[in-house]
Amino acid sequence: MKCNHAIALLDSGIGGLTVVREIHKQLPQERIVYFGDTARMPYGPRPQAEVRSFASQIIRFLLTQDVKLVIVACNTATAAGLPAYQQTYDLPIIGVIEPGARAALRQTRKKRIGVIGTPGTIASKAYEKSLQALDPTVEVFSQACPLFVLLVENDLVNTPEAVCVAEKYLHPLRQAGVDTLILGCTHYPLMEEVIAQVMGPDVTLISSAAETAQEAKAILTQQQLLRHEAGELPRHRFFVSGKPDSFTQQAAALLDYRPEAYQVILP
Ligand code: DGL
DSSP: OGGGSEEEEEESSSTTHHHHHHHHHHOTTOOEEEEEOGGGOOOTTSOHHHHHHHHHHHHHHHGGGOEEEEEEOOHHHHHHHHHHHHHHSSSOEEOSHHHHHHHHHHHOSSSEEEEEEOHHHHHHTHHHHHHHHHOTTOEEEEEEOHHHHHHHHTTOTTSHHHHHHHHHHHHHHHHHTOSEEEEOSTTGGGGHHHHHHHHOTTSEEEESHHHHHHHHHHHHHHTTOOOOOOSSOOOOEEEESSOHHHHHHHHHHHSSSOOOEEEOOOO
């Protein structure tokens, strides 16, 4: 029965949709329930305890939706308390940081890895810890990019201003000679072109989306929770805490269907 339950994802806004895209690719038979906390976005500048309580509140809501796995598709919320969510709730919960770290270590040749993320993620040092736990010899260079989320959410990615901002943020990482750059925020793959243009062709960009989807698949396989039913794909459900209109529009541009999003006011 539980096989027919959904995979739940949460983020502060549209960033987690980069993980949804990968789930659709790798697990096309699975139903998605998504929550974008658009009314309280951005999470990046908020204190960790606050982000942790927002994420817990959203997970509690998602658990009312018949879900079998939760993906915290937000680096800031993963950094703020993944172990706390895992200890509190009785179902598999995964984040996006470890998968990103693993993918980066597979790619780097010089063992000089850059990490960009929100102020919260960078201050937590979650990527450094994760990378160095897997390979203590790796050198990590981190940079917070607070304006990137706002550029993405406000559809300002393809503007000269976005290039200027990216040049300023990424300059120290270019100077450091990183050969691999982790896009440590699920919003950043949505401005990958600009980041790639600024970093140049010798730097490999890493998004944790694909690796996270692989981990979800591995867990569902191992726990015999994959949905096997053929035939019509059940409806995905999207919830937002703010007004649904702009979310729906942006989501439609990212996914190959137009999702219906419903507003949920969390108490
Ligand atoms: N997409 C999020 C992340 O991966 C959060 C962005 C934000 O709300 O600041 O960190």
